[in-house]
Amino acid sequence: MNKIYYNRRKFVKLSTTAAVGGAAVLSGIGFPKEASAQIQTNNRTLRLGFVGIGGRGSYHLNAALGIEGIEVPAICEVIPKRLQQAKKWIEEAGLPTPRLYDRGVTDFNRLCETEKLDAVICSTSWEWHTPVCLAAMKNDKHCVSEVPIVLTLDEAWQIVETYERTGKWATIGLEGFGQLSLLNMIQKGMLGDIIHAETGYIHDLRFVKFSPDEEPWRLQHSIDRNGNLYPDHPMNKMLPALDINHGDKIEYLVSMSSFGGMLNDYAAIYYKNKNHPLTKTKIALGNYNASLIRTTNGKMMTLIHDTSTPHPRENYRIQGTKGLYVGDATSKKIYIEGLSPVEHEWEPADPYLKEYEHPIAKNYNPPPRRGGEIQGHGGGGTQTPQHWDRLVRALRENKLPDWDVYDSITSSAISPITEASVANKGKAVDFPDFTKGKWKTRPPITLT
Amino acid sequence: MYKKYDRRNFVKLSTSGTFDDADSFRNIFPKEAFPQNQTGSKTLRLGFIGIGGRGSYHLNAALGIEGVEVPAICELKPVRLYQAKRWIEAAGLPTPRLYDRGPEDFKRLCESEDLDAIICCTPWEYHTPVCVAAMKNNKHAVTEVPICITIEEAWEIVEIYESTGKWATMGLEFFYNLPILNMIQKGLFGDIVHAETGYIHDLRMVKFTPEEEPWRLQHSLNRNGNLYPDHPMASMLLALDINHGDRFDYIQSMSSNSVMLNNYAALNYGKDSLYAKAKVSLGDYNASIVRTINGKMMTIIHDTSTPHPREDYRIQGTKGVYLSNGKRIYLEGISPKEHEWEPADKYLKEYAHPVTVNYNPPPRKGGAIQGHGGGGTQTPQHWDRLVRALRENKLPDWDVYDSVTSSAIIPLSCASVANRSQAVDFPDFTKGKWKTSPRINLV
Numbered sequence: 001m002n003k004i005y006y007n008r009r010k011f012v013k014l015s016t017t018a019a020v021g022g023a024a025v026l027s028g029i030g031f032p033k034e035a036s037a038q039i040q041t042n043n044r045t046l047r048l049g050f051v052g053i054g055g056r057g058s059y060h061l062n063a064a065l066g067i068e069g070i071e072v073p074a075i076c077e078v079i080p081k082r083l084q085q086a087k088k089w090i091e092e093a094g095l096p097t098p099r100l101y102d103r104g105v106t107d108f109n110r111l112c113e114t115e116k117l118d119a120v121i122c123s124t125s126w127e128w129h130t131p132v133c134l135a136a137m138k139n140d141k142h143c144v145s146e147v148p149i150v151l152t153l154d155e156a157w158q159i160v161e162t163y164e165r166t167g168k169w170a171t172i173g174l175e176g177f178g179q180l181s182l183l184n185m186i187q188k189g190m191l192g193d194i195i196h197a198e199t200g201y202i203h204d205l206r207f208v209k210f211s212p213d214e215e216p217w218r219l220q221h222s223i224d225r226n227g228n229l230y231p232d233h234p235m236n237k238m239l240p241a242l243d244i245n246h247g248d249k250i251e252y253l254v255s256m257s258s259f260g261g262m263l264n265d266y267a268a269i270y271y272k273n274k275n276h277p278l279t280k281t282k283i284a285l286g287n288y289n290a291s292l293i294r295t296t297n298g299k300m301m302t303l304i305h306d307t308s309t310p311h312p313r314e315n316y317r318i319q320g321t322k323g324l325y326v327g328d329a330t331s332k333k334i335y336i337e338g339l340s341p342v343e344h345e346w347e348p349a350d351p352y353l354k355e356y357e358h359p360i361a362k363n364y365n366p367p368p369r370r371g372g373e374i375q376g377h378g379g380g381g382t383q384t385p386q387h388w389d390r391l392v393r394a395l396r397e398n399k400l401p402d403w404d405v406y407d408s409i410t411s412s413a414i415s416p417i418t419e420a421s422v423a424n425k426g427k428a429v430d431f432p433d434f435t436k437g438k439w440k441t442r443p444p445i446t447l448t
Numbered sequence: 449m450y451k452k453y454d455r456r457n458f459v460k461l462s463t464s465g466t467f468d469d470a471d472s473f474r475n476i477f478p479k480e481a482f483p484q485n486q487t488g489s490k491t492l493r494l495g496f497i498g499i500g501g502r503g504s505y506h507l508n509a510a511l512g513i514e515g516v517e518v519p520a521i522c523e524l525k526p527v528r529l530y531q532a533k534r535w536i537e538a539a540g541l542p543t544p545r546l547y548d549r550g551p552e553d554f555k556r557l558c559e560s561e562d563l564d565a566i567i568c569c570t571p572w573e574y575h576t577p578v579c580v581a582a583m584k585n586n587k588h589a590v591t592e593v594p595i596c597i598t599i600e601e602a603w604e605i606v607e608i609y610e611s612t613g614k615w616a617t618m619g620l621e622f623f624y625n626l627p628i629l630n631m632i633q634k635g636l637f638g639d640i641v642h643a644e645t646g647y648i649h650d651l652r653m654v655k656f657t658p659e660e661e662p663w664r665l666q667h668s669l670n671r672n673g674n675l676y677p678d679h680p681m682a683s684m685l686l687a688l689d690i691n692h693g694d695r696f697d698y699i700q701s702m703s704s705n706s707v708m709l710n711n712y713a714a715l716n717y718g719k720d721s722l723y724a725k726a727k728v729s730l731g732d733y734n735a736s737i738v739r740t741i742n743g744k745m746m747t748i749i750h751d752t753s754t755p756h757p758r759e760d761y762r763i764q765g766t767k768g769v770y771l772s773n774g775k776r777i778y779l780e781g782i783s784p785k786e787h788e789w790e791p792a793d794k795y796l797k798e799y800a801h802p803v804t805v806n807y808n809p810p811p812r813k814g815g816a817i818q819g820h821g822g823g824g825t826q827t828p829q830h831w832d833r834l835v836r837a838l839r840e841n842k843l844p845d846w847d848v849y850d851s852v853t854s855s856a857i858i859p860l861s862c863a864s865v866a867n868r869s870q871a872v873d874f875p876d877f878t879k880g881k882w883k884t885s886p887r888i889n890l891v
Contacts, residue, residue: 426700
């Protein structure tokens with residue numbers, strides 16, 4: 001199976017949130033408190049290898065090349081055109097010509113075994129994320145992966161065990177955390193104790209799943225699997241807001257899918273052929289999937305996955321003992337008991353989101369960027385994205401990334417667990433405690 | 449103690465008056481049940497059981513309709529009973545017989561009186577007993593929601609209906625979001641994939657105030673699940689064709705912890721007060737996911753304890769989606785921008801439901817309607833439709849099967865919560881008739 005295709009999802013996501021969510025979302029990344037002080041970053045040269053340089057990989061490479069002191073000695077990609085373009089970018093940045101790894105889909109193994117690198121940046125299609133992470137960690141490299149970092153519980157445990165054995169971490173750290181102003185309000189107690197959060201990945205990907213230039217490998221996942229196939233974007237808001245793995249943990253979840261078939265209907269439209277084989281292929285994925293998730297401390301999440309029906313994007317709703325917030329691209333409302341002017345009535349959330357802008361967003365002073373606009377999907381900006389700045393600082397200072405190993409795999413492990421529940425008529429499936437009890441004492445994620 | 453003020457519908461109505469179209473208030477008939485011919489004026493004899501806030505409203509609405517008589521009323525509280533008696537006399541009707549010998553006296557009323565129907569507005573736990581007593585004594589029963597709170601009660605109602613031909617209904621509950629229903633039935637959303645709404649209504653004060661509905665507090669102490677599904681179901685049952693071509697297959701329900709009611713008691717009555725320390729079963733937030741035989745999904749929420757404005761309604765079909773939050777709609781190929789909301793107002797106007805547009809209220813005797821839910825000066829459409837159903841021997845808008853299906857979510861969600869969100873099969877109250885029962889087309 002090809003491992004690199006254009007990756008449009010992040011592009012669309014970023015461009016949407018840019019219109020909508022303010023700078024805090026775009027720069028939404030931070031460190032565990034203990035991991036990042038306000039000290040001056042050192043400028044140690046970092047050596048990064050890139051595996052998978054499609055749409056999203058191009059973006060990451062381009063962002064990295066703009067940062068002083070980063071070298072890219074090795075790149076791996078199966079499509080020659082992409083590989084050569086990446087090589088050209090690296091040379092144009094004044095860096096030594098990289099070694100090229102292009103001997104098929106598992107050539108990342110050779111890269112990891114041969115090269116001396118600080119970290120690997122993995123932007124392949126989903127099924128290669130864990131193999132790339134494991135190859136990197138086992139060869140003395142950290143690994144930064146696009147989401148999801150795992151597709152199965154076996155993969156999740158392999159990553160934990162490899163991390164605990166080698167000290168090398170794997171992360172979805174370039175995912176960032178979303179809705180930072182709101183997280184700031186929550187951590188200041190404005191909504192009281194959190195009771196329930198609801199959001200999802202509601203994004204019509206029918207075109208993306210069929211177009212060869214987009215992510216056609218996603219279609220195979222829809223054919224094979226039924227559950228929540230893409231939990232990490234919604235989890236980048238809910239995990240820190242609910243203190244998952246940091247004082248609380250996911251106890252169990254149940255998941256339900258509706259009938260499927262939207263993708264069959266779309267095949268007839270896409271190919272302009274009612275008899276195209278894909279109009280008859282059995283699609284496992286339900287058009288709509290909802291999971292109810294309960295934490296050990298009794299909080300709840302409702303997590304939605306719908307990539308097949310026609311719709312604008314998802315909402316985020318979070319209810320605490322003192323109030324709640326509901327927001328989406330065009331509407332943001334809040335109600336805080338005793339504070340909002342009219343009892344039981346919404347008020348606009350914008351003044352709050354402004355007042356409680358997260359310090360890391362407010363104080364971000366981007367380092368000078370070499371080169372012009374960032375290329376690739378997710379690009380367009382002319383300054384170094386904060387998630388890249390924070391990743392680089394973590395690597396230089398030997399700190400943990402914003403999403404540590406446990407949080408990263410917890411987020412992505414939702415997929416296989418929802419699949420197990422859907423396959424068993426919604427049976428409650430226990431969530432593994434990847435932290436082995438450490439969730440009880442791990443402090444909340446406080447980004448500084 | 450079975451009669452207390454009932455504020456919920458009042459608040460609900462006043463809220464939906466602000467946000468929803470007028471037709472959300474009104475009630476409609478199955479096509480087969482209601483031809484367009486002239487309504488007869490046969491005198492109807494109604495008995496009222498429970499005349500608190502909501503019962504007052506219904507009595508007052510009924511007294512405004514020509515040809516309705518109220519020969520008997522039943523109520524525990526003398527103040528309420530005698531006020532009802534005076535209203536009936538003031539309407540020029542004969543003085544009613546009064547039933548005031550305790551909370552079971554509705555049985556004597558049902559056994560003694562010759563009535564077309566009784567109207568039941570007691571607290572929840574008496575709804576089924578009153579319906580059963582009425583049906584067994586040759587009377588139809590119209591009850592406030594929920595019509596039942598256990599599965600045994602649901603089946604009891606079905607069986608008595610099938611053996612007596614007398615129905616029980618929550619037919620004075622409205623169907624909501626009628627323009628959306630109209631659009632759904634015209635195919636604008638394609639096939640419905642998922643619907644979500646709930647009863648999200650901060651009732652902490654209502655549960656603790658003696659003049660409100662303190663009996664509700666006991667339900668929160670004893671039960672954990674979705675305790676009040678019928679208002680959201682008034683939007684979703686018809687939209688999903690439940691019991692009419694599809695039916696609920698199974699339900700899963702989950703509740704959060706419970707802290708809000710203890711906190712409220714501590715704040716208002718002291719940290720050592722009874723309910724500050726009482727064990728409350730009801731989780732502050734409850735969500736249920738329900739799957740139909742045909743693979744549609746429904747998410748139904750219950751939250752009566754946290755601080756919040758009211759719930760949203762979202763419905764997704766294969767061709768588009770509607771969201772009540774900001775009244776927004778997206779219809780593929782019709783909305784001007786791909787994957788972007790547009791305001792729904794013009795659609796809601798264009799697809800105003802014919803039963804709303806064509807409603808020509810009969811002249812009402814008396815002034816503004818009293819009681820909780822009142823204030824209007826014309827006969828509410830749900831009352832007009834109920835009266836016409838009774839006069840023409842038709843089924844009410846919510847038939848027995850639809851009524852018990854809606855309220856059965858209560859015990860089924862509680863059973864699921866108690867078993868770690870386990871899937872609980874939904875009984876087929878129609879015994880297979882859902883397969884051939886036609887879609888409800890309100891005319």
